[in-house]
Amino acid sequence: MSLLAIRGLIKHFGANEILKGVDLDVDKGEVVSIIGSSGSGKTTLLRCVNLLEEFDGGEITLDGTSIGYVNRNGVRRRLGERELARQRAMTGMVFQSFNLFPHLTALGNVTLGLLKVKHMPRQEARDHALSWLKRVGLADRADHLPSQLSGGQQQRVAIARALAMDPKLVLLDEITSALDPELVGEVLSTIKALAEEGTTMLIVTHEMRFARDVSKRVVFMDGGKIAEAGPPAELFGNPKTQRLRDFLGRASGHI
Amino acid sequence: MEQFLHELWIARWAIAQGLVVTIEVSFAAIILGTALGTLAGVGLSYGPWPIRWPIRMAVDAIRGIPVLVLILAAYYLLTFAGINLTAFESGLVSLTIFCAAHMGEIIRGALQSIPAGQVDAGRAIGLTFPKILVYVLLPQAMRQIVPVWINTGAEMVKTSTLLSVIGTGELLFRTQEIVGRNFMTLEFYGLCGVLYFLVNYAIEYAGKFAARRFALQ
Numbered sequence: 001m002s003l004l005a006i007r008g009l010i011k012h013f014g015a016n017e018i019l020k021g022v023d024l025d026v027d028k029g030e031v032v033s034i035i036g037s038s039g040s041g042k043t044t045l046l047r048c049v050n051l052l053e054e055f056d057g058g059e060i061t062l063d064g065t066s067i068g069y070v071n072r073n074g075v076r077r078r079l080g081e082r083e084l085a086r087q088r089a090m091t092g093m094v095f096q097s098f099n100l101f102p103h104l105t106a107l108g109n110v111t112l113g114l115l116k117v118k119h120m121p122r123q124e125a126r127d128h129a130l131s132w133l134k135r136v137g138l139a140d141r142a143d144h145l146p147s148q149l150s151g152g153q154q155q156r157v158a159i160a161r162a163l164a165m166d167p168k169l170v171l172l173d174e175i176t177s178a179l180d181p182e183l184v185g186e187v188l189s190t191i192k193a194l195a196e197e198g199t200t201m202l203i204v205t206h207e208m209r210f211a212r213d214v215s216k217r218v219v220f221m222d223g224g225k226i227a228e229a230g231p232p233a234e235l236f237g238n239p240k241t242q243r244l245r246d247f248l249g250r251a252s253g254h255i
Numbered sequence: 256m257e258q259f260l261h262e263l264w265i266a267r268w269a270i271a272q273g274l275v276v277t278i279e280v281s282f283a284a285i286i287l288g289t290a291l292g293t294l295a296g297v298g299l300s301y302g303p304w305p306i307r308w309p310i311r312m313a314v315d316a317i318r319g320i321p322v323l324v325l326i327l328a329a330y331y332l333l334t335f336a337g338i339n340l341t342a343f344e345s346g347l348v349s350l351t352i353f354c355a356a357h358m359g360e361i362i363r364g365a366l367q368s369i370p371a372g373q374v375d376a377g378r379a380i381g382l383t384f385p386k387i388l389v390y391v392l393l394p395q396a397m398r399q400i401v402p403v404w405i406n407t408g409a410e411m412v413k414t415s416t417l418l419s420v421i422g423t424g425e426l427l428f429r430t431q432e433i434v435g436r437n438f439m440t441l442e443f444y445g446l447c448g449v450l451y452f453l454v455n456y457a458i459e460y461a462g463k464f465a466a467r468r469f470a471l472q
Contacts, residue, residue, distance in 0.1 A: 052379070085378070099373060112391075
């Protein structure tokens, strides 16, 4: 059974239908990339999976549990804050704009969830966080505030913050889009290493070469639906739909 | 000069007492007002409307009323409600309410200036909203408002002079009593002004130190 199963996901912003029935499965240990032009619903899809957005129809199942909503007597209800928080902790998310906590050091950013969500003892949380900072190559920056770090370093701290919580699934939302070109490489190689270790990831990206290198499967979203999906070689080498051919043509600067 | 020093010696305890009352009432009002104002600011920013609207009305009303009227109301009107407060207590109540209304608005502004991504990031690691508030949002808001907060503190010390009208024995009231006895208007009001200046100068200085200490750089 797949770790993440999305069935018929529908999401409106007012009268605007952003997701028009999305079906997607991600297996344990699999890396799936989502590509598509802006406004196609990629980011919204990720935010629904992490329960940062409410959704209007369909179901998301994570590790066998339907998340976000319950059905009581046929009435669909959003879960309460505590239950949502517990379910969100099962997934980790890294954002385009890093969203590090600016008042906490790199170490503080990574330990906050360990202390306040996982209720780890302080010393254990510190050791665990330091081991993650080491894995992203920032052990020597543990005591720096985010404002004292470069964009690439900040994003690597954000990756450590998400991964230290030991999530079942990691969501990456255009994590290199806000970075200077020369800093993109260090972040992508961190993700590549995680992929090789078998971390399950769902990645929204504009980096076509990265999507091709790191993913087992690539999904092309268009107009709130999945238009095409398959192994990267197939999707990039032999696109079936005209929309994907057009998109890849426009994005060719990134390949 | 000799006469002034003589009168000063006689009045030394009265002045010291007045200074202590001024500092006590101002600081207590700042601390209590900030605590209350933080609750108000959180309510204004994130409360559902049945909480937000009453707070909004109270904050606007208090900010629209002159402090002097608040002070007189706390001293004279609360008696009709069966609450009998001493001059010090009514002074503290009115200054606290005044401070809370201002801090509420300041903290609301600071909270709303924090990017939405901070809440997302907190949620993403599994924090519930109350925890996000305590560990993510309020620490950032508080750092942001340090300069304004210090300013409000100095403002409260100055506002506390209004308490002299209800006979809270603070510095201005004591000075008025002393001047009423010896008629050395210039000397003692001058001294009073210098003392207020020194208190506020100390607050500003401490504030600058705190602002540097808590800067996000």
